[in-house]
Amino acid sequence: MLTGEGKQPRIKRYKIGQQEIVQADCLRVLKRMPSHSVDVVVTSPPYNIGIPYRHYPDCKTESEYLEWIFAIAHQIRRIIKPNGSFFFNISGSSIHPWLPFELMVRLRALFVLQNHIVWVKSISIGEESFGHFKPLNSQRYLHHGHEHIFHLTCDGSVQLNRLGIGVPYKDKSNIVRRGHKYDKRCRGNTWFIPYPTVQKRSEKFDHPALFPIALPEYCIRLHRRENTYENVPENLHVLDPFMGTGTTLLAAQNLRCTGVGIEIDKDYVSIARKRLREMFCEMS
Template sequence: MNNLEAVRQKSGINGEYKELLFPLPKKLIFKEEKIIKSLFNNFIESEMTFDLSDEQLTIFLNTLDIKIFRDEIDKILSNNNSPNISKLLQNIVDEIESIKSYGFKNNKRIYIGYNKERKVKDRKAKEANRNQYYYANSNNFPIINNTLPKEYENSIICGDSYEVLKKLPDNCIDLVFTSPPYNFGLDYEANEDAHHWDKYFSKLFEIFSECIRVVKYGGRIVVNIQPLFSDYIPSHHIISNFFISNKMIWKGEILWEKNNYNCKYTAWGSWKSPSNPYLKYTWEFVEIFSKGTLKKEGQQDKADITADEFKKWVVAKWSIAPERNMKSFNHPAMFPEELATRVIKLFSFENDIILDPFNGAGTTTFIARRFNRKYLGIDIAKEYCDIANNRMSSTFF
């Protein structure tokens, strides 16, 4: 339960309100508390109400005659000698006055229902007219889903993903979550990471085409990618374009903020000149695609994401530190367990089958197992498959 829900429950507040929160640097003394309480008691519950604790004042705002409110505050300020209270009241007025007007009713400003007012009329008809995800409509995806053959279930396979995936039936995977090699020139075992971009993308798309084929109708493909900005290659756009040209629905994009401000790349381009400044990034991208339909079949009792996780993770900017443990897995480009956890819990149900065709040290498969999903991981390098297998056989998860 978040702080505001807890405050609402504690004080029995259940109307529709806009909540404003004012942390208190120190607990109010009795006299100060009395001032605050008498101010809010001038207003009826359908206008505003409040909750006061030792640490914070929460105001629940519905409609308010801001002039009357300001007059009340001015009255208090003219007789008040507590700097604490003056500052708090000034903050409250400033904050309330900074909220945009959502309309007026009987001289009172309305502070709730903004979305309702802006709601598009005849939304459904307009959506139909615009033809939502028009680029993916005329697909030929088979609708019947298949089961993954038993020999692939919960396994790590060493091989070229294209060759391995070719052996799987259509529509047998619920979620693909992966991060392909980025072509940055990293030191991988067994495979080079600095191809001509043409060659890189054609190899990648061969494997992604197989991913599209094996993912179920209603299944998802989620790709974590970092463009090579210094080559001016927008890999996230090129990859998204590939998926949408192949009739996958673009479900969205998550910005994975790594807060990696001390990135090793120190070039600034044209220092202090607009001639050619070099932009720096502290984040990576996570692109999400659905096959055939946005809605995934699944039993609600197999959804294991909590309400708090759901509320937090549907806001598509995730602040997660990069994986710090790569040395101990001897892999140069792992993503963190937290990233895999969020993707797997937000986009799949328990018991679903999760595939990572670039499984590396096995983060996806490890997290899939932790959350009671079935998994299939593929990597071309034997050393990484061994590491992933060791990780899977550890009892510590």
């Protein structure tokens, strides 16, 4: 369908629970969003490594790709609140190992890199393996077991709720000895989040590059301060400009935050709507 904006397709919007899904090109939608209106952005863009999405061709030239992501990040810098957090998940490939770092160097003009989190997807400790192993047929390159989550903020001074995703002390005597209030310590900047085991593609919602729901949940909970008097978590507004199958919105809904997800592919929008509707039915 066409509008008065030349040949641009109509922007479609769907509301499910506290979440809004927008079917359109994200740059176009971001340009229309009000300044300082979002608390947390969690997103994973296409990595420009030839992933077979249903419609989006993941193969820009490197300079086109860098300029495109910079333009999107520029809008995010405008839209995010001054004390907001932008969690940017990306990975390079064996052929393009510099890409995430090139991108971060560009984004220095817009953001401070407050934390660099390593998302470990699979790991071997001694003879034990944990998480999914995706074989890589190469004599030169190692299997890819981790990705980056860059935590970008406007000035590097955002106060985080580290114990919101804290882990219990192994040695409980540390709690009294060091005068801690809770049996929790900071999780650190290495997050082990394996994918749930699946047998079929359909269990991954027919999407080649989704992240586990725990990933956006950790990001939101890390940013979300608690009102200490009433023990009520802050109401946050969350954005994912590359929503895919809606995982970030599911996390936002789980945590009772409002959210907006933007996705260009109508098939992925349908999947996100279905996932959210199912979750909303379970919750209500």
